[in-house]
Amino acid sequence: MTVVTADAYEAAFDAAVAADERIEPRDWMPEAYRASLVRQMAQHAHSEIIGMQPEANWITRAPSLRRKAILMAKVQDEAGHGLYLYSAAETLGTGRDELLDKLHTGRQKYSSIFNYPTLTWADVGAIGWLVDGAAITNQVPLCRCSYGPYARAMVRICKEESFHQRQGYELLLTLSRGTPEQHAMAQDAVDRWWWPSLMMFGPPDDASAHSAQSMAWKIKRHSNDELRQRFVDICVPQAQSLGLTLPDPDLRWNEERGHHDFGAIDWAEFQDVLKGNGPCNEQRINQRRRAHEEGAWVRDAAAAYADKHQAALHTESVEATA
Amino acid sequence: MTATPTTHATAPTTSATAADPAVNATAALALGDDALVLSHRLGEWAGHAPVLEEEVALANIALDLLGQARVLLSLVGDEDELAFLREERSFRNLQLVEQPNGDFACTIARQFYFSVHQHLLYRQLAAGDGPFAGLAGKAVKEVAYHQDHAEHWIVRLGDGTAESHERMQRACDALWRFTGEMFQPVDGLEVDPMALEALWLERVTEVLERATLTVPSGARTGAWAAGAGRQGLHTESFGRMLAEMQHLHRSHPGASW
Amino acid sequence: MSSSTEWPLWEVFVRSRRGLSHTHAGSLHAPDAEMALRNARDLYTRRGEGVSIWVVPSTAITASSPDEKDPFFEPAADKPYRHPTFYEIPEGVKHL
Numbered sequence: 078m079t080v081v082t083a084d085a086y087e088a089a090f091d092a093a094v095a096a097d098e099r100i101e102p103r104d105w106m107p108e109a110y111r112a113s114l115v116r117q118m119a120q121h122a123h124s125e126i127i128g129m130q131p132e133a134n135w136i137t138r139a140p141s142l143r144r145k146a147i148l149m150a151k152v153q154d155e156a157g158h159g160l161y162l163y164s165a166a167e168t169l170g171t172g173r174d175e176l177l178d179k180l181h182t183g184r185q186k187y188s189s190i191f192n193y194p195t196l197t198w199a200d201v202g203a204i205g206w207l208v209d210g211a212a213i214t215n216q217v218p219l220c221r222c223s224y225g226p227y228a229r230a231m232v233r234i235c236k237e238e239s240f241h242q243r244q245g246y247e248l249l250l251t252l253s254r255g256t257p258e259q260h261a262m263a264q265d266a267v268d269r270w271w272w273p274s275l276m277m278f279g280p281p282d283d284a285s286a287h288s289a290q291s292m293a294w295k296i297k298r299h300s301n302d303e304l305r306q307r308f309v310d311i312c313v314p315q316a317q318s319l320g321l322t323l324p325d326p327d328l329r330w331n332e333e334r335g336h337h338d339f340g341a342i343d344w345a346e347f348q349d350v351l352k353g354n355g356p357c358n359e360q361r362i363n364q365r366r367r368a369h370e371e372g373a374w375v376r377d378a379a380a381a382y383a384d385k386h387q388a389a390l391h392t393e394s395v396e397a398t399a
Numbered sequence: 400m401t402a403t404p405t406t407h408a409t410a411p412t413t414s415a416t417a418a419d420p421a422v423n424a425t426a427a428l429a430l431g432d433d434a435l436v437l438s439h440r441l442g443e444w445a446g447h448a449p450v451l452e453e454e455v456a457l458a459n460i461a462l463d464l465l466g467q468a469r470v471l472l473s474l475v476g477d478e479d480e481l482a483f484l485r486e487e488r489s490f491r492n493l494q495l496v497e498q499p500n501g502d503f504a505c506t507i508a509r510q511f512y513f514s515v516h517q518h519l520l521y522r523q524l525a526a527g528d529g530p531f532a533g534l535a536g537k538a539v540k541e542v543a544y545h546q547d548h549a550e551h552w553i554v555r556l557g558d559g560t561a562e563s564h565e566r567m568q569r570a571c572d573a574l575w576r577f578t579g580e581m582f583q584p585v586d587g588l589e590v591d592p593m594a595l596e597a598l599w600l601e602r603v604t605e606v607l608e609r610a611t612l613t614v615p616s617g618a619r620t621g622a623w624a625a626g627a628g629r630q631g632l633h634t635e636s637f638g639r640m641l642a643e644m645q646h647l648h649r650s651h652p653g654a655s656w
Numbered sequence: 657m658s659s660s661t662e663w664p665l666w667e668v669f670v671r672s673r674r675g676l677s678h679t680h681a682g683s684l685h686a687p688d689a690e691m692a693l694r695n696a697r698d699l700y701t702r703r704g705e706g707v708s709i710w711v712v713p714s715t716a717i718t719a720s721s722p723d724e725k726d727p728f729f730e731p732a733a734d735k736p737y738r739h740p741t742f743y744e745i746p747e748g749v750k751h752l
Contacts, residue, residue: 104722126451133445137640140648141479141656142435142472145442146465152445153458157699160451164683167665173451173685174662198647230682237703248656256654364446372449374566375503378559379687380661385558386688450663452684452695459698551690 094295099225102168110294113287114224115169116185117296119176122162123187127180127361129155131195132204140198147244148201154241158234165226181366189347190273192355199252199259199266205245207267207274207312213242214308215278218298227296246315253320260320267316268324275339276347278305284344309337422474422530423587425491428481429629430531430588431471432492435482436637437513438464439644440500449503456548460510463541470534483648487631487638494628495577497637501570504556504563508570511549515602516581516595518542523590531588550606557610564611571607572615579620580628664713666692668700671708678710686711 086105093100100106129152136152139145163173179185190208195201216238219231252263279285279301291297299307309328316323327340350358441461448454472478495513500506521542524535556567582596607614627633648656663685669678681700686692692711700706720728736742745752 101722103719129446129454136442136445137439137643138647140483140651140654142465142469142482144656146462146469149442149445149458149462149465153455153462153702156448156451156454156458157702160455160684160699161682163451164665167683172662233682251656255656256651258651259654368447368449371447372453372503374560374562375449375453375556376663376687378563379555379691380559380663381563382555382559383688450685452686452699455702456695456698459702548694551694555687555691 094223097221097223097295099228100223101225109290110296111169113291113294114227114296115166115171117291118162118166118227119171119179119185120187122159122166122176123180123185124191125155125159125162127187127191127365129159130361130364131191131193131357132201134195135198135201138198139201144248151205151241151244154237158237161230161233162227165224165230168226177369181362181369183353183362186351187361188277189350189355190277191361192350192358193269193273194356196269197262197266199249199262200270202245202248202252202263203266203270205241205243206249206315207245207270208277209238209241209245210312211274211277211308213238214304214311218304221295221298223295246319249319249321263319264321267319267321271324272342272346275305275309275342276344278302278308280344280347306336309339313337424475426531426585426587427471427474428491429585431468431475431481432490433496433513433517434464434471435468436490436492436640437496437509438462438468439640440496440498440509441506443500444506457506460545460548463538463545467534467538467541474530479648483645487633487641489631490633490637490641491629491631492633493577493580494634494637495574495580497628497633497640498574498577499636501573502566503552504566504570505573507549507552507556508567508574510545511553511606512574512578512603513581514542514546514549515606516578516599518546519595519598519602520588520590523595524588527589529589553606553612554610557607557612567610568612571612572617575615575617575619576621579618583629585629663687664715666696666711667714667717668692668696669710669712670696670700670706672706674707678708681705683714689713 087107090100090104090106090110093104100110132148132155133152136145136148139148163176166176167173176185180187190211195204213235216231216235220228220235222228222231249263249267252259254260279288282288282300282302285301288297288300292300312323313328313330325340327338329338330336331338349355353359438461441457441464444457444461445454448457468482469478472481475481493513495509498505498509518539521535521539524531525539526532553567556563558564578599581599582592584592604614664687665683666686666689667683668681670681671678681696684692684695684699686695689711693709696709696711697706701709
């Protein structure tokens with residue numbers, strides 16, 4: 078076998094990234110790249126599973142059976158997406174239990190947006206339209222992320238997620254065109270979710286701790302501000318079609334820039350929620366921790382059963398249908 | 400909350416939009432309400448399951464059942480009117496399916512008892528030429544999977560740790576008294592309940608024994624459980640479940656969603 | 657109390673249609689093979705993506721190392737005579 082020096086490894090890695098090739102799990106990679114990826118994939122996975130809660134809050138109250146089915150399928154997808162992302166993180170040797178433990182003990186974060194409450198049914202629509210919309214704007218470029226397993230998970234997720242945003246938009250449209258009470262409910266939800274959605278793109282570029290390095294490694298493809306602007310430009314005409322307004326008096330088209338100008342984001346609120354002072358931070362983590370702890374005996378039982386019946390551990394293949 | 404029901408307070412079968420006069424509404428409501436109520440209960444697990452993989456599995460079962468419920472209710476009338484505007488006494492589901500989720504063992508025991516029954520019933524309906532044959536033919540595949548899922552968990556929890564064994568046994572015992580109702584005859588269902596019951600007992604016994612569990616010995620029915628759900632008499636927690644399920648819909652009479 | 661041991665990781669392969677081979681879809685955790693198959697069915701085929709599933713314990717996979725990439729794969733690159741386009745056939749000759 079050829080002896081390869083550390084420098085040569087690094088050069089090969091840099092060349093692969095520069096050539097837009099994918100880095101795969103067993104390739105050599107700088108420690109900081111690995112750490113950055115694990116942090117980002119874990120945070121992304123945590124966001125999916127914490128993100129189930131605000132929407133699951135309305136499954137039992139969905140006002141029609143059609144909406145109930147849609148919402149259940151959507152919340153289920155989020156569990157699935159969490160699974161894909163934990164699996165991607167595991168390719169770098171960090172087990173899901175370890176990541177969950179970090180979530181439960183506050184050592185890893187999830188998207189702050191889920192620390193806001195879902196107060197009415199219209200919030201389910203606003204989450205679909207704005208929160209999923211912002212997430213998709215963020216996620217589509219991740220399908221070309223330099224790390225192969227992350228990029229592949231994102232391809233699957235983006236494909237599945239296309240229905241999430243549309244159902245939210247359709248839900249809001251139905252409310253907006255419904256009774257005056259329903260219209261007011263929709264407007265109120267958009268008023269509450271608009272600014273937190275803009276915060277989902279993260280701090281402004283000049284204040285973003287990880288941005289520059291992530292861009293250089295092609296984990297990230299566009300800056301926070303760039304994506305935020307793209308999102309605003311997409312939402313303005315969509316809001317018009319909904320017959321709803323966006324709660325920003327400074328929002329207007331800037332001919333010169335070819336973009337919409339928008340008002341100042343309250344970054345103090347963002348930092349405050351990030352620090353744990355949002356309306357639902359404790360509630361979300363407590364529910365997650367409780368589900369995990371109350372499920373421990375189930376996981377233990379299945380593991381104990383498997384130990385007793387080792388034969389079942391052999392690789393198995395079954396043709397599912399003819 | 401002040402909303403009052405506007406339709407179906409007492410007569411769920413008289414909807415103006417009844418789709419198929421050949422369908423026996425009593426039977427369709429019995430089957431549809433079973434599926435609707437159990438689906439709702441399973442939906443309550445979202446975000447609370449013991450492991451992420453199980454979130455996905457429980458939601459799949461809930462979605463299958465909800466799909467069945469929508470088809471069955473639509474045979475009788477408007478699915479949303481029936482789901483959201485009927486009073487508790489007009490629901491025809493088994494008391495078994497309305498039982499609260501409890502711990503994971505209770506949810507699995509409930510699913511196991513019900514799915515074994517539903518599978519046997521739907522298999523027979525699918526084989527016949529009655530009005531439910533088409534629906535049952537599709538649903539029986541879904542239900543076979545629900546049964547398989549429940550049985551795999553019964554065996555793992557029964558034959559897992561001392562704690563899981565105890566919890567699983569307790570759950571099977573607690574729900575046992577609701578299982579007799581499944582074999583009360585239902586008007587419009589052309590099946591032999593006695594024959595179903597014998598097959599059900601055989602399967603349940605086999606699986607419980609494989610799981611090192613004891614087949615419960617108590618009564619499978621009682622003054623409050625003998626076919627009462629089918630007649631509109633339910634247990635306490637059901638009213639609370641319906642209050643939650645129906646509240647939003649009823650708060651906006653006539654609205655579209 | 658928390659689980660002492662994490663459920664093992666399984667790799668999932670899905671045949672999307674009859675006539676195609678199984679391809680890697682992703683991975684998941686399960687206590688044993690039977691549950692792994694079921695979890696795989698629920699997770700990776702819920703939009704009708706498959707007609708058959710394989711699950712394999714991740715630890716059972718032996719993979720070539722990136723360090724061996726050159727000795728493993730480069731020698732194959734300079735044997736163009738294994739490919740049909742290597743050969744020149746006069747124009748007009750058919751069924752070759």
